[in-house]
Amino acid sequence: MKTSECDIVVVGVGGQGVILISNIIGKAAMKAGYPARGAETHGMAQRGGSVISHIRLGCEFGPLVPPGGADILLALEPAEALRYGHYLSRDGVALVNTRQVLPTTVTTGQSIYPPLEEILAPLQKICSSVKTLNATKLAAAAGNLQTMNVVMLGALSRYIPLNEELILKALSESIPAKFLEVDKRAFALGKGEVE
Amino acid sequence: MKEYLLGNAAIARGILEAGAGVVTGYPGTPASEIVESVAPFAKKYDIHVEWSVNEKVAVEVAIGASWTGTRAVAVMKHVGLNVAADPFMTLAYTGVRAGLVVIAADDPFCHSSQNEQDSRRYAQFACIPCLDPADPQEARDMCIYAFELSEKLELPVLLRPTTRVSHARADVEVGQIEEERSNPEFVKNPARWVMLPVHARPRHTELLKKQDRIKTAFADAPWNRLVLRGDLGIIASGISGLYAEEAIKQLEIDISILRIGTFPPPDELCSEFLRHVTKVMVIEELEPVLEEYVERLARAQNPDLEIIGKRSGHIPREGELDSLTVRNAIAEMFDLQVEEVLSLKEAEELLPPRPPALCPGCSHRATYYAMRKAFGKDAIFPSDIGCYTLAVPMGTIDTCLCMGASITVASGIRFGGEERDICCSIGDSTFLHAGLTGLLNAAYNKARITVAILDNSTTAMTGHQPHPGTGFTVSGEKTKAVSIGALAKALGADFVETVDPYDVDATIEAFKRAKEFQGLSVVIAKQTCVTNARRAGVRRRPFTVNDENCDGCRKCVMFGCPAIEFDGESARINSLCSGCGVCAQICTRDAIEVVE
Numbered sequence: 001m002k003t004s005e006c007d008i009v010v011v012g013v014g015g016q017g018v019i020l021i022s023n024i025i026g027k028a029a030m031k032a033g034y035p036a037r038g039a040e041t042h043g044m045a046q047r048g049g050s051v052i053s054h055i056r057l058g059c060e061f062g063p064l065v066p067p068g069g070a071d072i073l074l075a076l077e078p079a080e081a082l083r084y085g086h087y088l089s090r091d092g093v094a095l096v097n098t099r100q101v102l103p104t105t106v107t108t109g110q111s112i113y114p115p116l117e118e119i120l121a122p123l124q125k126i127c128s129s130v131k132t133l134n135a136t137k138l139a140a141a142a143g144n145l146q147t148m149n150v151v152m153l154g155a156l157s158r159y160i161p162l163n164e165e166l167i168l169k170a171l172s173e174s175i176p177a178k179f180l181e182v183d184k185r186a187f188a189l190g191k192g193e194v195e
Numbered sequence: 196m197k198e199y200l201l202g203n204a205a206i207a208r209g210i211l212e213a214g215a216g217v218v219t220g221y222p223g224t225p226a227s228e229i230v231e232s233v234a235p236f237a238k239k240y241d242i243h244v245e246w247s248v249n250e251k252v253a254v255e256v257a258i259g260a261s262w263t264g265t266r267a268v269a270v271m272k273h274v275g276l277n278v279a280a281d282p283f284m285t286l287a288y289t290g291v292r293a294g295l296v297v298i299a300a301d302d303p304f305c306h307s308s309q310n311e312q313d314s315r316r317y318a319q320f321a322c323i324p325c326l327d328p329a330d331p332q333e334a335r336d337m338c339i340y341a342f343e344l345s346e347k348l349e350l351p352v353l354l355r356p357t358t359r360v361s362h363a364r365a366d367v368e369v370g371q372i373e374e375e376r377s378n379p380e381f382v383k384n385p386a387r388w389v390m391l392p393v394h395a396r397p398r399h400t401e402l403l404k405k406q407d408r409i410k411t412a413f414a415d416a417p418w419n420r421l422v423l424r425g426d427l428g429i430i431a432s433g434i435s436g437l438y439a440e441e442a443i444k445q446l447e448i449d450i451s452i453l454r455i456g457t458f459p460p461p462d463e464l465c466s467e468f469l470r471h472v473t474k475v476m477v478i479e480e481l482e483p484v485l486e487e488y489v490e491r492l493a494r495a496q497n498p499d500l501e502i503i504g505k506r507s508g509h510i511p512r513e514g515e516l517d518s519l520t521v522r523n524a525i526a527e528m529f530d531l532q533v534e535e536v537l538s539l540k541e542a543e544e545l546l547p548p549r550p551p552a553l554c555p556g557c558s559h560r561a562t563y564y565a566m567r568k569a570f571g572k573d574a575i576f577p578s579d580i581g582c583y584t585l586a587v588p589m590g591t592i593d594t595c596l597c598m599g600a601s602i603t604v605a606s607g608i609r610f611g612g613e614e615r616d617i618c619c620s621i622g623d624s625t626f627l628h629a630g631l632t633g634l635l636n637a638a639y640n641k642a643r644i645t646v647a648i649l650d651n652s653t654t655a656m657t658g659h660q661p662h663p664g665t666g667f668t669v670s671g672e673k674t675k676a677v678s679i680g681a682l683a684k685a686l687g688a689d690f691v692e693t694v695d696p697y698d699v700d701a702t703i704e705a706f707k708r709a710k711e712f713q714g715l716s717v718v719i720a721k722q723t724c725v726t727n728a729r730r731a732g733v734r735r736r737p738f739t740v741n742d743e744n745c746d747g748c749r750k751c752v753m754f755g756c757p758a759i760e761f762d763g764e765s766a767r768i769n770s771l772c773s774g775c776g777v778c779a780q781i782c783t784r785d786a787i788e789v790v791e
Contacts, residue, residue: 003441030199030366038364042224049551061441063363066519068537079546085539103549107760108752111547122541
């Protein structure tokens, strides 16, 4: 028997705004009358490390999405998409920002960052669909690079059982008013990209 | 009214609704947001909220408040309770007046900790009641209940959330914030508050007598829930109960379940359950606290009962549980198919590791660079708990044990017979928390070591909390700013120099002088945390690489700043540059220039 309406895993690099996105989805879920559960990364790992946030819509159990159980993997960075790819379910969808962020292990020459195709190929084998977008470029077009996470939220909005109005309302409650216009533009660009 | 709350914010809400008048704590993941979420309400509801200097101080301040008739709470991470263990243990003897709750947040899997000890053991050790919440709602509800229970039993109560409760979010039903305060007064009573041996002995007897009253109080507590179905059973504590419930729904199996939220567990309810089942699996994170209890109780209630769990190898004793691990353990019990955890071997083969790293422009990196230059790679570098522990790849972190152990371990390495140079490092907040005594000890016992105090004017790792050196309280009020340099001198260090680590040459020279000093030397590397500086509006011009001068020597790249990349031929500086200018000083080709 199903124990969650929709399980989402949001991944990226500390500082990219993973937690903000998960909070907006959770708040929007509440507005829709769904019970929601989330789990976040705080503390040490936030310092430029790999981060993961879990959100479960219509769920009243534990906050962690089980491996192999995510309906959606929202990746703000391509290598992180693959790192957490095992969370995807067979019917799951991966939404991946194609703009890489190099870890210091790569900038200092200890490791090599693989080409995008090699990152996406294993993901394409294990889930129903992998959608890619250059969310960082779209954020720049929206007027602020920092809105990359909101671009990805816009893309995600097409795949979750929450209406757009509620997501935008939760967004406006979660950010300073002065950023709302540029964030709305970013949201629309992200949504348009996966239509 | 429902709110979508972080577990720690839900606990803070419980503290407010319970009418606590004194809230103390020291920052530590996963507990930090509890005190921070109460602080904004301090003025409105007349609550004394403080970042205490350390957890021992936090518990003692809370004790004083409780003995004065004001509800109080002390908040910390699990290892903080080690620091506070001294007052905590004897507090069980004296007992409390107004409700006193100690919150110790456990961190199974060591997400952001040096160990994964189980605080339920501390409650057992002290003979006090402990509550183990499963989710943010229960954490808020239990917090309010804990104050009432504490007053009823005149005992402190331990609330023990875990990372997946403290840093979970959920829709939480909240109530009214209590504004009434009782009339506080400290009533003298030496037999209660003065733990001379002559008083302590009868208080120990009293504490033992209270054990039955704890059991009575928990007999019908709403945190223990029994559902009797088939003759196989699960008994699970805290969040493990939620994982088990999910597995039962997924697997659609006929199984009895008893969820436990209190320690000690309720004898009668547990006995009823153990008599009903023929086989039981005990599911809990970390230590087999519940399992040992079940084994003991079963001897009297159902000697033939088959008990599986940690001892049998079905449930791990280390790390954290999740719904899949629990689901598979239960499936195995029913001979149902176990779900393989899909592993992506490509991920392991292809991906570069992405460990957490010091921020671009972090002054700690500059300090360690200078330290390494002055002391060389052969010196010994004991370190401590904070962001700076992330500098392991720089070769300047040789030890990290617990808060304050840098200076003391360094002293011990010297006294143990090591002849090479020793330079230890400790952050400002950690120094004030547990480094003072170590420095005093080093001075008193003539340790010939260098102590680097990495002063970025904040408790950065846990989310930039103020401390006594910053001049601000938890509520942002101005207060006395304690001078770390004056403290170091007062504690007996004869060599104390303060440098700006962004000035590389000056810092190297200071470390060289400290190294040559025959005695205890202290170098304070003072520069505002780069994240705080940015938030305060400090904007420095970024730097760029002049390709004509760059010969690809990679000196700047090896510095390890995330803003510096290497394209195969020359270095590049990316958009993360904060303009600290340290790489420009490291470059021997004058190839790094400020962007005009």
